[in-house]
Amino acid sequence: MGITRAEPIASVKDVAATAGVSVGTVSNVLNRPDRVSAATRARVQEAMADLGFVRNESARQLRAGTSRTLAYVMLDIGNPFFTDVARGAESAAESLGLSLVLCSSASTAAREAAHIALLQQQRVQGILVTPVDPDAAVLRDLRGNGTPVVIVDRTRSDSAFCTVAVDDVLGGRLAVEHLVDRGHTRVAFVGGPLGLGQVADRLRGARDAWAAAGLPREALVVLETTALDVTEGRYAGQRLADLPSRSRPTAAFCANDLLALGLLQHAVGAGTPVPGRLAIVGYDDIGFAGAAAVPISSVRRPREELGRAAAELLLDEAADPGHRHRHVLFTPELVARTSSLG
Amino acid sequence: MGITRAEPIASVKDVAATAGVSVGTVSNVLNRPDRVSAATRARVQEAMADLGFVRNESARQLRAGTSRTLAYVMLDIGNPFFTDVARGAESAAESLGLSLVLCSSASTAAREAAHIALLQQQRVQGILVTPVDPDAAVLRDLRGNGTPVVIVDRTRSDSAFCTVAVDDVLGGRLAVEHLVDRGHTRVAFVGGPLGLGQVADRLRGARDAWAAAGLPREALVVLETTALDVTEGRYAGQRLADLPSRSRPTAAFCANDLLALGLLQHAVGAGTPVPGRLAIVGYDDIGFAGAAAVPISSVRRPREELGRAAAELLLDEAADPGHRHRHVLFTPELVARTSSLG
DNA sequence: TTGTAGGCGTTATCAA
């Protein structure tokens, strides 16, 4: 049955007319019910129900000048890391009575820009964003346009925004220190593109730890990938297996868990014992890591906390005119599981 | 540096003033640039840039009566199945010049209701929703309020909405037929709660196939779970292992891939050969299924197509006043992989 | 080609 209403949605004026009151009273029923007598309030509410009244948020916002929504422009909706961050942001928003909407840029600068532009036009209270390129001009343009923006899981060369991130250099160090402790003297770093700040940081931390252990630099083999997904992880596994056994690493530190899952899949398929012959450490500690066939050790990042902190910074900026940008850096920790523990 | 603008965002009036033209001209530059001479257009655009003008979408929408956004209220942002559906919807929206926003209900009726209410107030062009309870009253209230709504991946007892779903009875049949073909005569159905329409349908299909093969009803063992996630899958694996070996199923059909992943994880951990001693078939064919340590056979559902079809139905409803609700049912197909192929 | 003015639906101020 295609029941579609022909008439436009009822407005406060319509409600006022059928309830026999003024629009002001209807508005009061909506916004300060206590200022209205019980009798008329009931009458108005009945009229609203009869007419199927739905308040027009555009008009409300235009007049009141205040929005009830927050937005998070995500890089990749398919990566559980980001959806966990979103959950954290959602919980912070909810406890403040705000609604969080998610937009996906799918790593595309144009989509990101389109989403952000529309959100600004909608005058959302603020925008969280994990940008395709944290130093891009699009973001720079945002500054000073009045919409608070917080950058999530990225840092930026200048200090034009609040940022919330994790100390990835430390994360890389933790992973490699763990492998060194377990006696590995030949380790692969799997990740890329190396141009990504995140990846570069993790590699730097890895190298720091490697050097601190007094191991020769060339024994930390870098396998660069073109993306941070499962497919690339599998391919890295193949490349690893193709190395001559003398020079083949006995452990791999992957720049994220999707790579680690791919690597593990290749190892299992090829009959390579994990961790017996190849130990694996991932990064992020997404749920699928601990739930893999061989539970994967991973550098845990506080995902929901990241989202929550970002939302809080955003609201602080929205509320406080004298706001100064802050840069929150969370500390990662290693979660050791079977994949690296023999 | 906390550079926060004190002054409110510039309006068309401000732009008009600094460009030395009227507001009508500014509006024309925005909406019909061809109606404006190149010279004044340039002057206006310069003024907009100087002032950091951002058009107020609330005002635009209030006046024009038309929104540029679509919304998808998702059940579980952490399940890759739904994020793939969202991707499909996003691509449809994008090709129509609309923006898609995502909201997560996290399987909570109250959140779902809050999101939907706000979206309606915002007069979005339409709402896609995978509801917590497809027969709930909240949805019924939506009907006739003017906002087109399409139900995704659920069906409903009445025909008050367009729906887009997959033939889950057939899906269940395909899974079990496959296992019967492979010679299994004792199979477990893992899924729940059985009250969920989806789960019930898949079980029904499974039973149909089982009966058609002439196998005794009690040899299809039902292991009910409390949710459709990895943890429950692991637990089901434990329960399966605890059965006496004579009556233990040699194969399991899981109501979704997260359960299948959990089940596989338990099997690998317990040293149970898959598929040698336990064959596994999942449902949905999310990316992680094929990428598991033992690639998991799964009943593939067209995820992106589902989202795309839903978005198209929604826009049809929004555009056509004489719209009649339709019910699209996609056909699933079995993807056989190692986990069931010996 | 550009300017003027009315109104979209709501809220808030001020009277009554």
Added chain:
DNA sequence: TTGATAACGCCTACAA
């Protein structure tokens, strides 16, 4: 307690 009215920022006739 309730009613009348003036914005909010934009778009679109209609006039000039």
